[in-house]
Amino acid sequence: MKEKSFYLTSLGCAKNTVDSSSMAALLLQEGYTQVRRPSHAKLLIVNTCGFIQPSREEAIHILQELARKKRPGQFLVAAGCLTERFSRMVVEQVPQVDGILGTKNWMDIVSLAARLRAENPPKTLFNLPESTQLSRDEVGVSRATVQGGSAYLKIADGCHRPCAFCTIPLIKGTTTSRPVSAIIQDVQNLQEQGVQELILIAQDTTSYGWDLGLKDGLAVLLEEILKSTPHIPWIRLLYTYPGYVTNRLIELMASQPQILPYLDMPLQHAHPGILTRMRRPANMDWVYKTLEKMRKAIPGLTLRTTFIVGYPGETETEFQTLLDFVAEIRFDHVGVFPFSFEAGTASEPLGDPVPPEIKQERLEKVMLLQQDISQQNNQAQIGKTLQVIIEGREDTISVGRSYRDAPEIDGLIFAEGKAAIGKIVPVKITGALPYDLLGHIQQS
Ligand code: SF4
The missing domain is CATH 3.80.30.20 (tm_1862 like domain)
Structure with a gap:
């Protein structure tokens, strides 16, 4: 386990994912390495969602799972929306949490991590904003x-x-x-x-x-x-x-x-x-x-x-x-x-x-x-050629979305043919399901 290593899991919406990416960028700038397995990280961060009860339950469950496997020398940080409103509840339900970071000041992740590593405090460190306003988030990393x-x-x-x-x-x-x-x-x-x-x-x-x-x-x-x-x-x-x-x-x-x-x-x-x-x-x-x-x-x-x-x-x-x-x-x-x-x-x-x-x-x-x-x-799309952004591929089937679908919340297009991930390619629509479309990639 490297001294400057972190594992980060992001829950909830895309807005939270952006905060997670920005936290990761700040830690990487400070010389940390991001790892895929919790067991390889010094710092375990869960960027929680607290919007409604089911999202709160999911966040607590994930924190408890990480806490159960936490080893000596590892620090568990609960960040995000849940901690902003319910920090005491988080600590009651997951007493192994070492640091609490409010969603309004996600940009303090580097200083919180440094304090945890230097002080190894016996009690949970709270880093919550005093202001009801969001903190200034222009801290030199992409949003x-x-x-x-x-x-x-x-x-x-x-x-x-x-x-x-x-x-x-x-x-x-x-x-x-x-x-x-x-x-x-x-x-x-x-x-x-x-x-x-x-x-x-x-x-x-x-x-x-x-x-x-x-x-x-x-x-x-x-x-x-x-x-x-x-x-x-x-x-x-x-x-x-x-x-x-x-x-x-x-x-x-x-x-x-x-x-x-x-x-x-x-x-x-x-x-x-x-x-x-x-x-x-x-x-x-x-x-x-x-x-x-x-x-x-x-x-x-x-x-x-x-x-x-x-x-x-x-x-x-x-x-x-x-x-x-x-x-x-x-x-x-x-x-x-x-x-x-x-x-x-x-x-x-x-x-x-x-x-x-x-x-x-x-x-x-x-x-x-x-x-x-x-x-x-969807049926009305059959016969049309739609521009599709490719998101994945399995064998000869490429998967993507047209302008009609936002990521994660709307449907997908499954198209015969190979195209590079991230490219926009024309797809002739040949079939319709209630939420998804079928087609094949046109040679451009
Ligand atoms: S108060 Fe909530 S539901 Fe209403 S616009 Fe704002 S974020 Fe959306």
């Missing part, structure tokens, strides 16, 4: 994580929206946007590395620049990215907030071929009463009009959304409104989650009155309906 030919790039963190069910503002504080110049620097480096797909992420990408005093900040940022990186063919937006997809943003998406015609807009529900209780934008008229406007302006637009079912007090009628909406809009991709009760959120006083079996039943109803719609939407 991106590269996977094959794609890169997630964090443009902001934290959230200032008031959604009643969400713990993110409690964990991360309000929106903190990165300066445009720092983002451009990262994008240029990614372009030099040959990245083909740039995926912009934040808790809410449409609030980018709000705290910097920028008006229409996401559109402003995209214009700068387009100017400085003409060689990244695909730019994808995730996590947009209803009401803040502006005309300028729509025009940009419609006129700039680099920006993929793909929009991920988590709507959470379709009944104005529920949306009001969720403290979300409840103007469904705006939603209908905007989706129609976007579909007209952007040919081939792929729409993705997510919904919560079983929100406190959700009646059969309110749920039916959601089903009708899904049937009418015919989204390309829909994610559905059962409501998860979270103490400390604005919805806490509402309790969790909808029984789990009703939540599950409603979830399945939406998914079943959507499965049919997705199958029909």
Whole structure:
């Protein structure tokens, strides 16, 4: 076991993966080596997710597993969202944890590691921020994580929206946007590395620049990215907030071929009463009009959304409104989650009155309906040739995604033929499954 070696496992969403990549980059700069096996590392780091109860349970389980096999001289660090809110609980359940690092100050990983190695403290060291704001994260390392030919790039963190069910503002504080110049620097480096797909992420990408005093900040940022990186063919937006997809943003998406015609807009529900209780934008008229406007302006637009079912007090009628909406809009991709009760959120006083079996039943109803719609939407792709970014290969089958699919959350294309990972190649679509497509690679 090398003195300066670390093992890092990252849980949760792509935003957490970016923080993990940045922590790893800081440690590598300090002369650490990253190892694949926990038994070979001096420092064991788990970058946890604490968004909802199942993610907290998973994080505790992984920490306990590492703790069980921990050897003398090894240090176990719990970092990330779970530790930001529940550090005491983590130490109670996993007393072998040597260091706690809050998600707001992931950039302190090097100093925390140095203290652990130098002091070998008998009790857990806590490194949690005093401020409710995210710490400044421009510390000389990239805020991106590269996977094959794609890169997630964090443009902001934290959230200032008031959604009643969400713990993110409690964990991360309000929106903190990165300066445009720092983002451009990262994008240029990614372009030099040959990245083909740039995926912009934040808790809410449409609030980018709000705290910097920028008006229409996401559109402003995209214009700068387009100017400085003409060689990244695909730019994808995730996590947009209803009401803040502006005309300028729509025009940009419609006129700039680099920006993929793909929009991920988590709507959470379709009944104005529920949306009001969720403290979300409840103007469904705006939603209908905007989706129609976007579909007209952007040919081939792929729409993705997510919904919560079983929100406190959700009646059969309110749920039916959601089903009708899904049937009418015919989204390309829909994610559905059962409501998860979270103490400390604005919805806490509402309790969790909808029984789990009703939540599950409603979830399945939406998914079943959507499965049919997705199958029909996929069927309509047969005969078309789509550009596909290759993510993997087995024998003579290459696996990838077209502009219609974001990594991890949407479908895949299985294509006969060989192509290099990270390349974008034309694929003729020959078959459709509910979520995935089949095809063969065209010779270019
Ligand atoms: S916009 Fe998203 S991250 Fe922000 S409070 Fe609402 S659900 Fe949470």
